[in-house]
Amino acid sequence: MTDRTTTAPRICPNCDGFASAAITLGGRNARGQLRTITAHCPACNGTGIAPTRRNREGARA
Incomplete structure:
Protein backbone atom coordinates (compact mmCIF):
# COMPACT_ATOMS: atom_id res chain seq x y z
CA MET A 1 0.00 0.00 0.00
CA THR A 2 1.32 3.44 -0.79
CA ASP A 3 1.31 6.29 1.65
CA ARG A 4 -0.03 9.72 0.87
CA THR A 5 2.70 12.19 0.04
CA THR A 6 0.55 15.22 0.87
CA THR A 7 -2.01 15.73 3.57
CA ALA A 8 -5.66 16.09 2.66
CA PRO A 9 -6.93 19.69 2.77
CA ARG A 10 -8.89 20.65 5.86
CA ILE A 11 -12.55 21.16 5.03
CA CYS A 12 -14.03 24.37 6.40
CA PRO A 13 -16.13 23.51 9.49
CA ASN A 14 -18.55 26.40 8.84
CA CYS A 15 -19.68 25.40 5.35
CA ASP A 16 -18.57 21.71 5.19
CA GLY A 17 -16.78 22.36 1.90
CA PHE A 18 -19.80 23.88 0.11
CA GLY A 27 -39.23 36.38 -9.83
CA ARG A 28 -37.67 36.38 -13.26
CA ASN A 29 -35.88 38.94 -15.37
CA ALA A 30 -36.99 40.21 -18.80
CA ARG A 31 -35.38 37.20 -20.54
CA GLY A 32 -37.26 34.72 -18.33
CA GLN A 33 -34.27 33.63 -16.23
CA LEU A 34 -34.40 33.31 -12.45
CA THR A 52 -4.18 26.89 8.28
CA ARG A 53 -3.52 27.39 11.93
CA ARG A 54 -0.50 29.45 12.83
CA ASN A 55 1.70 28.54 15.73
CA ARG A 56 1.62 31.08 18.49
CA GLU A 57 4.74 31.96 20.40
CA GLY A 58 4.99 30.02 23.62
CA ALA A 59 2.33 27.47 22.65
CA ARG A 60 3.12 23.80 22.80
CA ALA A 61 3.21 21.83 19.59
Missing part, protein backbone atom coordinates in the same frame (compact mmCIF):
# COMPACT_ATOMS: atom_id res chain seq x y z
CA ALA A 19 -18.36 27.38 0.06
CA SER A 20 -20.67 29.02 -2.47
CA ALA A 21 -24.41 28.87 -2.91
CA ALA A 22 -26.74 30.37 -5.52
CA ILE A 23 -29.76 31.95 -3.83
CA THR A 24 -32.93 32.70 -5.77
CA LEU A 25 -34.31 36.19 -5.20
CA GLY A 26 -37.72 35.28 -6.56
CA ARG A 35 -32.72 36.15 -10.59
CA THR A 36 -30.00 34.74 -8.32
CA ILE A 37 -27.09 35.95 -6.23
CA THR A 38 -24.02 34.01 -5.13
CA ALA A 39 -23.21 33.86 -1.43
CA HIS A 40 -19.75 32.84 -0.24
CA CYS A 41 -18.77 31.44 3.15
CA PRO A 42 -17.24 34.30 5.19
CA ALA A 43 -14.93 31.99 7.14
CA CYS A 44 -13.08 30.50 4.14
CA ASN A 45 -13.82 33.26 1.58
CA GLY A 46 -15.45 30.82 -0.81
CA THR A 47 -12.61 28.29 -1.04
CA GLY A 48 -14.14 25.47 1.04
CA ILE A 49 -10.83 24.85 2.78
CA ALA A 50 -10.19 25.96 6.34
CA PRO A 51 -7.34 28.40 6.83
